[in-house]
Amino acid sequence: MNLNFFDQFSSPSLLGIPLVLLAMTFPALLVPSPENRWVTSRLSTLQLWLFNLITKQLMTPLNKKGHKWALILTSLMIFLMTINLLGLLPYTFTPTTQLSVSLALAFPLWLATLLTGLRNQPSISLGHLLPEGTPTPLIPALILIETISLLIRPLALGVRLTANLTAGHLLIQLISTATMTLASSMPTISLLTLLVLLLLTLLEVAVAMIQAYVFVLLLSLYLQENI
Amino acid sequence: VLHTTRPLHTTQQSLAPVPPLPEKGGEVRHGLIPEEFFQFLYPKTGVTGPYMLGTGLLLYFLSKEIYVINHETVAAACILAVIIYGIKKFGADVAAFADKLNEEKMATALAMKNEAIQTLQKAIEEEKKEQWRVEGRNYLFDAKRNNIAMLLEANYRERLLMVYNEVKRRLDYQVAMQNLMRQKEQNHMIQWVEKSVVQSITPQQQKESIAKCILDLKALSKSAHAAV
Numbered sequence: 001m002n003l004n005f006f007d008q009f010s011s012p013s014l015l016g017i018p019l020v021l022l023a024m025t026f027p028a029l030l031v032p033s034p035e036n037r038w039v040t041s042r043l044s045t046l047q048l049w050l051f052n053l054i055t056k057q058l059m060t061p062l063n064k065k066g067h068k069w070a071l072i073l074t075s076l077m078i079f080l081m082t083i084n085l086l087g088l089l090p091y092t093f094t095p096t097t098q099l100s101v102s103l104a105l106a107f108p109l110w111l112a113t114l115l116t117g118l119r120n121q122p123s124i125s126l127g128h129l130l131p132e133g134t135p136t137p138l139i140p141a142l143i144l145i146e147t148i149s150l151l152i153r154p155l156a157l158g159v160r161l162t163a164n165l166t167a168g169h170l171l172i173q174l175i176s177t178a179t180m181t182l183a184s185s186m187p188t189i190s191l192l193t194l195l196v197l198l199l200l201t202l203l204e205v206a207v208a209m210i211q212a213y214v215f216v217l218l219l220s221l222y223l224q225e226n227i
Numbered sequence: 228v229l230h231t232t233r234p235l236h237t238t239q240q241s242l243a244p245v246p247p248l249p250e251k252g253g254e255v256r257h258g259l260i261p262e263e264f265f266q267f268l269y270p271k272t273g274v275t276g277p278y279m280l281g282t283g284l285l286l287y288f289l290s291k292e293i294y295v296i297n298h299e300t301v302a303a304a305c306i307l308a309v310i311i312y313g314i315k316k317f318g319a320d321v322a323a324f325a326d327k328l329n330e331e332k333m334a335t336a337l338a339m340k341n342e343a344i345q346t347l348q349k350a351i352e353e354e355k356k357e358q359w360r361v362e363g364r365n366y367l368f369d370a371k372r373n374n375i376a377m378l379l380e381a382n383y384r385e386r387l388l389m390v391y392n393e394v395k396r397r398l399d400y401q402v403a404m405q406n407l408m409r410q411k412e413q414n415h416m417i418q419w420v421e422k423s424v425v426q427s428i429t430p431q432q433q434k435e436s437i438a439k440c441i442l443d444l445k446a447l448s449k450s451a452h453a454a455v
Contacts, residue, residue: 042325090303176301
């Protein structure tokens with residue numbers, strides 16, 4: 001089929017049936033479920049080790065109340081990482097390139113942290129709006145700035161994820177188109193472009209994992225301030 | 228995968244013993260196609276059969292433009308190259324790491340079991356030693372009995388000595404008393420005799436004895452003079 005550059009970002013549908021939910025839940029099939037045995041297969045062992053590592057990393061700076069968030073943060077991390085990595089395969093739809101998915105994940109979680117903080121320790125969580133040691137005349141301006149920064153956080157979380165992934169995918173498309181077009185006229189340049197594409201693919205793999213990690217890390221940071 | 232192994236609950240979901248995991252996974256060729264496929268085609272088409280099939284299919288899709296070469300093809304080639312490179316380079320290490328994790332888990336449990344066995348064996352040896360010690364109890368009791376007997380004997384002899392000394396003291400006292408009485412009686416008698424004698428000396432006798440003494444003395448002095 002002849003693709004334009006935006007077909008990969010359109011929500012998939014088969015004969016009018018939207019498949020986006022399938023695209024989001026399919027990665028769960030690829031993660032092996034815990035087996036009912038003591039010494040498991042290599043995949044299960046590695047998965048368990050990875051989950052333990054992630055949970056330990058996320059939960060170490062949090063106090064005891066924050067540990068209630070362990071399940072959702074770890075599953076969010078695995079969800080985002082699998083979706084991002086699977087999206088690097090050809091002809092695959094990446095749900096996180098849709099702003100709706102990213103914002104739908106970021107907004108409620110950020111709001112949950114904010115409301116937890118405001119409900120349980122309002123003065124402490126409002127106190128985060130003013131950094132320590134600011135000179136007195138600057139206080140009103142700084143509070144305004146910090147409030148805007150606070151309110152922009154969910155937007156930033158969602159847009160960061162979407163923009164990174166979309167930009168990466170688009171770059172891959174563009175450079176592969178360039179490689180293909182140059183192959184007939186200037187093959188040497190085409191090979192150079194192919195090299196750039198290989199490096200870019202490596203970068204995209206890294207970005208896929210890092211963006212997932214950053215998303216969850218920032219959420220845990222917001223949680224630390226407020227819980 | 229999700230729990231699809233018991234969809235209709237036809238078997239017991241028993242916990243143990245769980246059947247052991249197979250030693251190796253299924254055989255695959257080129258990392259993707261199971262060996263069974265090649266074996267399936269071998270009787271009819273020989274060794275090159277599946278490869279001919281693959282090549283033919285690929286060329287058919289390409290020539291009939293059922294699969295169109297577009298930019299995604301290049302991107303697919305790149306990601307495939309990255310994946311294959313990653314698996315070839317890090318596959319063995321990751322497998323070894325997973326095996327090491329399992330080995331450590333088993334080794335900890337094994338160590339606990341062995342330690343428990345060692346502790347129990349040591350306890351058995353200690354118990355045997357205690358039983359051997361019990362046999363030698365008699366000697367201990369005999370020694371203690373002798374000890375006590377010696378103490379009693381020593382104590383008895385001490386008391387005997389004390390009694391002897393006390394009795395001797397009393398007897399000595401009696402003897403001293405008797406001696407004292409005899410002495411006193413002797414002294415008294417001598418004094419009485421002397422007193423009587425002194426009283427019996429009349430003055431006449433006294434003069435006579437004194438004159439005699441003087442005469443004697445003169446005679447002696449004469450003889451002494453002569454001697455010298």
